[in-house]
Amino acid sequence: MMDFQVVVLAGGTSKNLVPLVSQEVPKALLPVANRPVLSYVLELLELNNLKDLIVVVEGEDAALRVGGWISGAYVDRLHVEVAAVPEDVGTAGAIRAIAHHLTANDILVVSGDIVSDVPPGAVAAAHRRHGAVVTAMLCSTPVSGPLESGSSSGKDKTKKAGRYNLIGLDPTKQFLLYIATGAELEKDIRIQKSILRAAGQMEIRADLMDAHLYAFKRSVLLEVLDQKETFHSLRRDVLPYLVRSQLRSEVLLNGVPQPEENGNEKIGTQYNQIMQSQILANASKPSFHQLYALGPNNGPDLVRRTHKCCVYIANNNYCARLNSIQAFSDINRDVIGEARNLFGYSFSAQNNIIHPSAELGLKTTVGPYCMLGEGSQMGDKCSVKRSVIGRHCRIGSNVKVVNSVVMNHVTIGDGCSIQGSVICSNVQLQERVVLKDCQVGASFVVTAGSECKGEALAKKEK
């Protein structure tokens, strides 16, 4: 097995996801097709034989809950340490906090909210092949949102789906030359001439999304985090910094300062390294970094320090991050819908998954791309379309559920209509409730006959 340690950043209780998350349900445990979102990442890693994991959770309580779930579900399958870090330390802070646990040469950092079938092993391999200091996984920006039978609500949003970042790639699409995120997107695009000169050509893409899966050289990552104390985010600070300084590296490769004297010997080793990495990269030409590092006439006083920032572009893979309520709905729908073949679920002939223990009343229909959890019961003349219904729900008669997610132990009275909404666990909907594009927080009671549209209903946090 490769010498990689994996850090899964599982977050805490993200504010973006209120009222879906709560003290009891941190983000990592939000259900996607009736299993915690974190399970998707863990199983993906397991599949790639990456079994040595550190799961970092923000907040002690959340860490305990996540840890409890993991030890129950993955005992004997994975070697997982769960570490708690204070809230709002950022992704960079999270790594700083667990730095002493990191021992392997390379670190794979994965966001715990990714639902994807991209092989992390391929990212790790690309990283090793190029001897990069960082390799970022990129995927196409999601064209998410409700599909054919969906309500119209999400459509406008997805049309102008936010621009996550701008990515600059070299012609071989292996190296990351430019990245702009956050506030930088509001400004004009600023390209360093030195990097463009070295690469000759750069393609700037707006249709690729940084998927929050990175391989870092451990020594470099820790050195940067140590020296740049203000860095808060891996994505917004550390990665852009490494990209910017790639032709004038300030980091020590392999943790050993390169000898400053004895130029000839240095050249020799430099060439050897190049030969080696050329063979490894299976490339006919040295990369622009190497050409640049050696200078134009290979003079002995001219070795520049460079480092490589690489990308792994996931083509035709599914990749989404659960970082908003919209994304939560989309991912739930996709996993049992268009991406249903990727996650090992077995579908019925009707293209849906109904647990054998679930009970359906007379003339009740559950359409394709739906899921009905263990022990749930539905009354007569109900209709479910493109929705996920959790375990042990009690659903009355004449209930319509469309494009929605219903979690566990939810009670729904007769004649309710639910569209484009998320109903959290233990919620009670009394009779004839009509919800459109709503989120109902855990244990909330919606009184009979209520009609809501586009609201978030939740108990007041104490």
Added chain:
Amino acid sequence: MGAQKKRASKVLLPLVNVPMINFTLAWLESAGVEEVFVFCCAHSKQVIDYLESSEWFSQPNFSVQTIESHNSVSAGDALRLIYERNVIHGDFVLISGDTVSNMSLTQALQEHKERRKKDNNAVMTMVIKRSKPSQITHQSRLGTDELFMAIDPDTKQLLYYEDKADCSKGAIYLDKLLLADNTSISLHNDKQDCYIDICSPEVLSLFTDNFDYQHLRRHFVKGLLVDDIMGYKIFTHEIHSSYAARIDNFRSYDTISKDIIQRWTYPFVPDVMFSENSGTKLERHGMYRASEIWQSRSAQIGPFTVIGNGTKIGDNTSISNSVIGKGCTIGANVSIEGSYVWDNVIIEDGCELRHAIVCDGVIMKSGALLEPGVVLSFKVVIGQQFVVPSYSKVSLFQQPTKQDSDEELEYADNSSGIVDISPMVGTVDKSNGEITSELLEKQCWSTSQLGSGGVGHIWSFSEGGYDEELRHSVAPIPADKLAELIQAIDDDLELTQDGSILPPSGELKPDSNYSEDDDNEDSRDESIYFEKEVEATFLRAVHENISVDHVVLEVNSLRLSYNRLAADCAGALFYSMMKLALETPHGSASELLQNATNIVTKWKKLLKYYLADIDEEIEVVLKFEEMCLESAKEFSPLFTKILWHLYDQEVIQEDAILKWDDEKKEADESDKVFVKQAEKFIQWLREAPEEDDDEEEESG
């Protein structure tokens, strides 16, 4: 299909022993062009004479016509004239007469036409070719500056073009809106502009509409890229296996000559008859020898060398990587490497030439030595044993004190390119007798300058010109200079790195502040230049007694080119007037007042032209205040008197003065000095107005 080209007499200079323009015309003919307009301005007679005596005027299916103009100074002027002549009606190819190419135009034209059918705004297709500039010198192998372009990878639309890169800036900035519609754009530092443009007729009318467009790249291309109102678009066509380049400096002359010898430009190579080049044979190692040469058995003619007809080469002489013209006489023990020797040159025994250009009729006496980068102009004589230092230009004429770059009609308007060629071109002029008569009197050959028996002047470099010479020379850039440049790049990089380090989490403050400061700096500079220009215009008007209408025209054009408001013009003009008053001799304050009032009275019509609105009048008062406080304190005691005079002459209306007073009420005490001085006058204005108005109404 029409093709049109422009030239300067440079196009008659020999390139591998053939006048440059023949390469261009031969290519156009082979590419299926049927009609060529040769636009000539400077030295037009020579070109027309040449074309008339050549076979180009008598080709079937290939018509060459000349358009002559003596007052066009730029590509813009030329295109405007062509528009007026109304000779071009469809798509046309725009090139300069020094283009060497073998590309097929068919596909590029086809693409252009198809784009036009779909999008009427696609007015131009620019031909580009892959060529990575040196990372050290930031110039291409043709000696042109590095080029940064952004191209839409799908449509090939040109989105950004920066050729005169400002090396001090370590980054380029692209409008973020470029990515609003496209999901990706390609940035290139590895392409070369071939200066071959396929244009729609709109290009001509656009030049006519924008009378200030002079330069095809700097004004026209950038103008279209920046302007999003008209929506005109430029596209690129990349050629891969064919050749296209133009000669606009010595380095490109050298590079293209070598490319021709090494047959990249096939079929336009020395041993294929495409023009007057006569029976040259290709031998092994890229040797081309004309049929009638006389060569000593012991002479070594090295690889990649062309020897012209009737040339004699003496014993033990070695020549490599060079072009030798027709009718030359080369003595014994001569060594020529990487040099271009034109026709009828005499090189005596023991001379040495390294990376030099030697024009027609030069005589090098025995033992003379040319260091790399030397250019010897027509009929220069180098004395015995004389060593011409590197990068020198030697001409029969003294160096003109001011290089009139407008003389050359340059497609790329590359000023350094013009300077480079000028010693040769200047002398070509001799037949016209223009410069000659003026300069002959000064011709006193100092033997010291070029050795005993030497004839000619060594031109010195202009300030900072040495680096330019290196960049555009026939000689490779020397190693120590390269090392220096590498050092400079590293320093640069350090700077830009520091400048680009962003604070965490995408807060961009320092960076944005930096660029704002930059902008302010720029605009302050601009406004100073603007004021200087206006002042110069005004002074010229005073001294040459130019009519107000003409001054208005000139100031208006300055206003447009600097993008200023009418108020800025008024302020600048008033400033110029007061400065003139101050500089006119005066003995006392009252004489100064007299000067000022005289000037204001004389030129009030000019000033009034820019005072359409009360705001502009206030600007003048504020400008005056500023002058009294800073640049021309002599006026401060006279402030009120001059202000009254301006009022009396109806330059400034009372409303403006009162509003100025109102605005100043909130100001600091220090700002109120002049309001206080004018207090009585203002009070008088405030009390008196009704009567004035009544009077006016009655009289009106």
